Amino acid sequence: MRAMVYRGPYRIRVEEKDRPAIEHPNDAIVRVTRAAICGSDLHLYHGMMPDTRVGHTFGHEFVGVVDEIGPSVQNLSVGDRVMVPFNIYCGSCYFCARGLYSNCHNVNPNATAVGGIYGYSHTCGGYDGGQAEYVRVPFADIGPSPIPAWMDDDDAVLLTDALATGYFGAQLGDIAEGDTVVVFGAGPVGLFAAKSAWLMGAGRVIVIDHLEYRLEKAREFAQAETRNFAEYDDIVVEMKKTTDHLGADVAIDAVGAEADGNLLQHVTAAKLKLQGGSPIALNWAIDSVRKGGTVSVMGAYGPMFSAVKFGDALNKGLTLRMNQCPVKRQWPRLFEHVRNGYLKPSDLVTHRIPLEHIADGYHIFSAKLDGCIKPLIVPAA
Amino acid sequence: MPYTAQKPPAKESSEQLRARIPGWGADLDPADRPSVPKEQFDPNLSGAHWDFPERQPEERPRERSIEHEFLTPVFGTSCPTHGVSGAIRRFSYAKYSEGRAAHWLLLLAADRVDALGSTLRSFATLRPDNPITQTGIRTEFTHHGLQSRRGQKRVDLVHQPLDVIVVAGPWVAAGLGAYAAYRKLSRAGRRRR
Structure with a gap:
């Protein structure tokens, strides 16, 4: 064959x-x-x-x-x-x-x-x-x-x-009616997660990526607001500003191991293989979500360690939820x-x-x- | 505002969202969400008609994590270990648990040894490795390689040149090495004559 x-x-x-x-x-x-x-x-x-x-x-x-x-x-x-x-x-x-x-x-x-x-x-x-x-x-x-x-x-x-994983990712967010949900990554899983967030009663869905054609798809397919992180000096600050400085209720990492946006993280993980994955989207999710909020991780990471900001997750009292679907x-x-x-x-x-x-x-x-x-x-x- | 008790007002009401988004709120009730709660004990749900699966025959010794008590009853049989890369892999599995960085770094090293050895062996076959066809690089010309990047705010453009080094580097180095070896041999041959 x-x-x-x-x-x-x-x-x-x-x-x-x-x-x-x-x-x-x-x-x-x-x-x-x-x-x-x-x-x-x-x-x-x-x-x-x-x-x-x-x-x-x-x-x-x-x-x-x-x-x-x-x-x-x-x-x-x-x-x-x-x-x-x-x-x-x-x-x-x-x-x-x-x-x-x-x-x-x-x-x-x-x-x-x-x-x-x-x-x-x-x-x-x-x-x-x-x-x-x-x-x-x-x-x-x-x-x-x-x-x-x-x-x-x-x-x-x-x-x-892809669809099952995106849908599962939205469930792990424990979305309640009216919640603001931010999805990092406008690939298939992120787009399906954004779409699924509406099914669970989200009040606002924001999708973040750096590929304009994918953000266009997020607006059209998932009826989501979008942000191109390449247009902002610091996407975390933009997330705070757009949520009246509260932060999103739920953040979903739909990028995983080869995330872009921080050259050091990307190169050490994706090129030098010194991390299990480049946790840029995950760190942005941790920093963008409100205190007491939930981060759902759908992006795939390898079995090695990754430089994740657990201190911020701890200090903010976050719930981190994740699994393969x-x-x-x-x-x-x-x-x-x-x-x-x-x-x-x-x-x-x-x-x-x-x-x-x-x-x-x-x-x-x-x-x-x-x-x-x-x-x-x-x-x- | 997080500085006061109330949540900021919603941009759209639930009624507006229901009218605008097909299916909005269909899974509002967590009881309608299939993975809530996370664990749902029901040993009959999956349809398994065994308590423990029948064992797949182990046709050849199969490496396994030392965190397992025994070889799992079912396992993949793709690409059995072989050669130097296989020795590294078997050592890594036999010595280190999944919790040790050495386990994964050895496996990654074995992957590179495997790739190098396979490429070298391919030159002794009728189908040697071809970096042009195997990388799909021709699609840069057939699928708008330039247009997909020009005028875009793609942050990956900064490190994409590294991909060229990762992919082409070993081939260029091997080519230069072969050329140097050829020149050395031919010079030695001329001296002998």
Whole structure:
């Protein structure tokens, strides 16, 4: 089969690989019909994530058709059109039994601090991902779900991570009616978080980025106010001024490990790999939110330490909430929101790229060319 | 104003927001939010029909965190460890917990060794690594590379030249090294003749 493979920092190619096989009785093999490149894939692509091996296939956002099932699979049949959460999880461990699917303890031998994620290095379990023609899906009775007949693949693929994560991020903010919510990052997760904040009753939503085309999308798609932090000497001061010096009630970090806005932080994290991530957006969130407020962290960070301003978080009495999203928990409610027209995930898709040209897709997305917000990968194009 | 007790007045009322934003307030009640509360104990919810999953066969020794009691019942089998990078990785997993910086720094070092070794090995194949096609750099010309940057207040433009050094630097250094080695060898050959 054809599959994207990592060759080293900033280098990928498409290769012929063996079609995945059933390795466990509850495995399924899924033929991928649509995949996506996630902003967090760029951390792998840039060589930031420890134990990212040459030959690894990325891709944790994908949908497809069941091509083969293991002998213990009961809930799926060959030919089913399925969406697969980015989390790999057993459904039965201490954490899964409490709904913490992203924290499963039975799927990742390489680390206890993170669960299993498709195509996200050996630090996340060493599973090949969905930027390929076929993918092995462990625990086929637990994670995957049939795609509702009324939903198209472009919407479904964004429910496997980006939309679910943005929606989850807004929930972690504990938004109350009339709250001011500031979202750092106007990528797909940030835009979905901003949109979701309205569903939870926010009174004001402000999105911050430095890419004007993404801020335009925030105004149009998420009906949010926007600020381009590059236009301000200090975005934290602007956040204070625009909230009558109170600060936002809730701040959401939807940027993560490669945040920009402070050269020292960015270079030490993203280029020199001396931090688990560049916590610029997180520090701005801590400083922009009001005392007693809540910071929700959706941006992905690596396992190393990062220079986070915990002193300010302590002194302000903040609540810091974060996790990888337990995707499937979000789906029933999100299906309603999509069906009601409150959310249209595929509105954020800007590029559809054949698998054979995936190296181009990564560069376009990484370098923020051509107004790119969300690139989809089409294996059979 | 934070200097007095009342919250600043809202810019828009809930009624105005409900009229302007489709779905505004649909999840106002925390009971409608699927991840509230964070932990919801229900061992039957996921559909698992096992207490502990059947074990995936360990076809070859599989490295694992020393914070785990045993190899997890299911695991990825992509890219088994091999060569020098594999030795570094296995040492890191065997020696250091996830709490130690040495663990992660060794794994990052192994990643670089792996990338270098794989690139060198690729030159002995029919499909050597090609930094032009593998970086997708051609899209700078096909997808408005200049236009996407010109006139923009993008703060990443300051450090994007570093990407060129990170990507092209090793290739340029390797090229210069190969050229120097070639010249040295050819000079030595001429002297012998």
